[in-house]
Amino acid sequence: MKNNPFLDAIEQLEKASKILQIDREELEILETPKKEIHVQIPLKTDDGKLKILKGYRIQHNDSRGPFKGGIRFHPRVDLDEVKALSFWMSIKTAVLNLPYGGSKGGIAVNPKELSANEIEKISRAYVRSVFKDIGPDVDIPAPDVYTNPQIMAWMADEYSVVAGKHVPAAFTGKPVEVGGSKGRDTATAQGGIYVLMEAIKKFKFKKPISVAIQGFGNAGANATEILHFDYENFKIVAVSDSRGAVYNEKGIDVPFLLSHKKETGAVTDFKDAKNLKPEELLELDVNILIPAAMEGAITLENAKKIKAKVILELANGPITKEAEDILLRKDILIIPDVLANAGGVTVSYFEWTQNKSGFYLDEEEIQKMLSKKMQEAYKDVLDLADVYKVDLRTAAYILAISRIIDAQKLKG
Ligand code: NAD
Numbered sequence: 001m002k003n004n005p006f007l008d009a010i011e012q013l014e015k016a017s018k019i020l021q022i023d024r025e026e027l028e029i030l031e032t033p034k035k036e037i038h039v040q041i042p043l044k045t046d047d048g049k050l051k052i053l054k055g056y057r058i059q060h061n062d063s064r065g066p067f068k069g070g071i072r073f074h075p076r077v078d079l080d081e082v083k084a085l086s087f088w089m090s091i092k093t094a095v096l097n098l099p100y101g102g103s104k105g106g107i108a109v110n111p112k113e114l115s116a117n118e119i120e121k122i123s124r125a126y127v128r129s130v131f132k133d134i135g136p137d138v139d140i141p142a143p144d145v146y147t148n149p150q151i152m153a154w155m156a157d158e159y160s161v162v163a164g165k166h167v168p169a170a171f172t173g174k175p176v177e178v179g180g181s182k183g184r185d186t187a188t189a190q191g192g193i194y195v196l197m198e199a200i201k202k203f204k205f206k207k208p209i210s211v212a213i214q215g216f217g218n219a220g221a222n223a224t225e226i227l228h229f230d231y232e233n234f235k236i237v238a239v240s241d242s243r244g245a246v247y248n249e250k251g252i253d254v255p256f257l258l259s260h261k262k263e264t265g266a267v268t269d270f271k272d273a274k275n276l277k278p279e280e281l282l283e284l285d286v287n288i289l290i291p292a293a294m295e296g297a298i299t300l301e302n303a304k305k306i307k308a309k310v311i312l313e314l315a316n317g318p319i320t321k322e323a324e325d326i327l328l329r330k331d332i333l334i335i336p337d338v339l340a341n342a343g344g345v346t347v348s349y350f351e352w353t354q355n356k357s358g359f360y361l362d363e364e365e366i367q368k369m370l371s372k373k374m375q376e377a378y379k380d381v382l383d384l385a386d387v388y389k390v391d392l393r394t395a396a397y398i399l400a401i402s403r404i405i406d407a408q409k410l411k412g
Contacts, residue, residue, distance in 0.1 A: 003296040005084035008321040013087075016397030019388055026405055033086055035059040036079070039129035041107055041122050046115050053122060057105040057130045059139055060086035063407040066137055067103035068093055068345060070144030070173075071126070071155075073119075074294075077106035081295065085144075088316055089345070092338040094400035096377050098349045103139050105130070111146045123151050127158040134159070136169035136356070142348050143173040143218070145294070149185065153178050169355035172348035181351035183366035184344075189222035189292075190367070191343015192314050192335070193231070194374040196288070199335055200310060203287070208251065210286040212238040212308070214278075215293030216267050219314040219341065221258070223290055228254040238281045242293075244268040245276040247284065282306060291318035298323045306332065313337040328391055336393035338400065339381055346373050 010031055017027050041053040056079060059067045069089040072082075082104050090102025107126060111119055133139060143152055156171040156178065163170075168179035176182060183190070200209070211227060213220045216239055227234045235251030243266045246252065252273050261267050268275050282289065282302055289308035291297045295317035298306060303323035310333045313319065317337060319327065327334060347370055354360050361369075385395035 003299065003320050004080050005295045005317045006080040006087070008317065009084045009087045011321045012393065012397060013401070016394050016401055019390065019394065020398055020401060022401065022405065026408070029408065030061065030087075030090070030401065030404065033058045033060045033083055034062065035133070036083075037130055037133055038079075039126070041109075041125045041129060043118060043122050043125070045118060053107050053109050055105070055107045055126050055129060056082045057103065057133060057139070057141075058082045058086040059103040059133070060101065061090040061404060062101035062139075063404050063411065064094060064101055065099035066101065067139035068098075068100035068142070068348070069102055069104040069139075070142045070344075071147050071151075072104070072106035072144040073109050073111045073122075073146040073151075074106065075108060075110040076294070077108040082106050084295070085316055088338055090404065091397060091400040092342045092345060094403040095338050095381065095396050096342045096346055096373060097403065098345065100140075100345070100349070103141075104144070105141055106144075119151065120154050123147075123154045124158040127155045128162060131159065131162050134170065135163075136167055136352070140169070140348075140352060141171055142344070145217070148218070149173055149175040149180060152180075169352050172351040173344075174351070179351075179355050181347055181354055181366060182361065182363040183370065184347045184351055185218070186222045186226065187347035187370060188219045188314060188341050188344035189226055191346060191370055191374045192219075192290075192312050192340045193223065193226055194343070194371045195335055195340060195378045196310070196312050197231075198375060198378050199333060200288070203309060203333075205287045205309075207233040208235040209233055209288060210235055210237045210251075211288045211290060212236075212247075212281050212284050212286045213290045213292055214240050214245075214281055214297060214318075215291065215315060216241040216261060217292070219344075220290065220292030221261070223292060223314060224254060225258065237286060238276065238284055239267050240276075240278050240281045240293075241267050245278045245281040246270045246273040247276045247281070248273040284308075288312060291315045293318070296320055298327070300326070303327055306330070308332065311335065313340045316341065324393070334391065334393060336396050338396050339377055339392065342377065343370055343374060346370055
């Protein structure tokens with residue numbers, strides 16, 4: 001049975017709220033999204049058939065600024081998933097102290113079964129369906145699972161066509177050529193790695209430090225590349241994508257892996273590395289595990305078998321609530337999604353400010369600002385974890401909830 005990520009999100013919220021002794025009414029505002037938009041996306045397929053797809057935009061909270069959150073194209077997209085993702089966005093933007101609230105969108109579809117033309121059609125239709133509810137000062141979408149800069153370029157273009165003027169700040173995660181920011185493509189992985197480097201200082205890992213990465217898209221593949229090429233003393237021993245996993249105890253040949261994935265579309269059947277069952281990757285005896293695929297990867301069933309000492313959650317919600325209790329009892333350090341993968345929305349924020357001002361920054365400036373933001377957020381979370389003697393996720397929630405409620409109170 002599919003785990004309900006929204007119920008997990010509410011449990012996480014209640015745990016932190018108890019510590020903060022928040023009023024029931026204030027909690028209810030956070031437990032319920034402000035607006036739920038359900039739309040029909042009609043698709044005339046290349047062979048002339050009509051398909052009706054379900055689309056969502058959930059706007060969770062905008063006490064601290066416009067709603068902000070990605071759009072996912074995936075067959076598993078449903079209301080509870082998008083609600084949970086929108087809630088996590090409110091928490092994440094508050095942890096990073098960005099002037100945003102949280103939202104998320106999605107279409108229940110398998111884009112791997114669609115042509116580029118069909119993907120463009122549903123992207124543009126989605127924008128037309130939610131046009132009145134989004135915009136640069138209302139709700140700003142970005143990429144998520146199986147959406148990418150090209151899709152953001154189509155969506156931003158459709159928005160500008162309907163608006164009758166250029167509005168690049170209506171979407172982030174665009175290609176640099178159409179108003180995107182330098183560093184946005186790698187920001188989610190890079191932001192997480194900035195935090196990871198701080199967090200592992202207290203571990204006396206034997207070098208090279210071993211890493212297993214689940215998911216080989218924007219988050220996972222960039223994490224693999226960055227750790228391999230930009231940092232010393234790491235070896236990537238296993239990676240996976242939706243088709244399978246590969247493992248080499250001595251470290252995977254990353255340049256070969258990257259070209260193999262490009263050529264074959266898969267990470268498996270790879271020289272010098274053996275194929276693994278996808279679930280085996282999570283249970284490897286490694287120093288660091290990076291889930292970078294979907295929610296609910298680590299559950300009650302496999303939590304006991306996890307051997308990593310540190311888990312960097314580049315995916316949203318990869319650990320269920322029950323699994324987390326087990327991992328914390330095993331003293332595994334979990335760097336929570338609302339901090340670990342917040343580099344993406346942080347550089348999206350830089351993109352938005354660049355679009356609004358018309359003044360564009362170079363890669364070096366973006367990296368400096370991203371690193372500073374991630375380190376500040378990590379320090380804020382760590383300080384609260386110390387004060388309240390809680391895990392990092394609970395501390396991040398305490399920080400975020402206080403900021404959201406303060407903003408709500410000031411607005412009256
Ligand atoms: P993506 O579409 O670029 O890549 C997803 C990857 O996950 C693909 O390689 C796919 O093959 C793999 N995958 C799917 N199901 C899998 C499974 N069961 N086992 C192993 N691999 C599987 O998506 P992404 O942007 O990298 O997003 C991955 C995660 O990171 C999601 O949870 C997303 O919400 C989160 N995230 C992404 C961003 C961003 O900026 N892209 C920002 C914050 C969080």
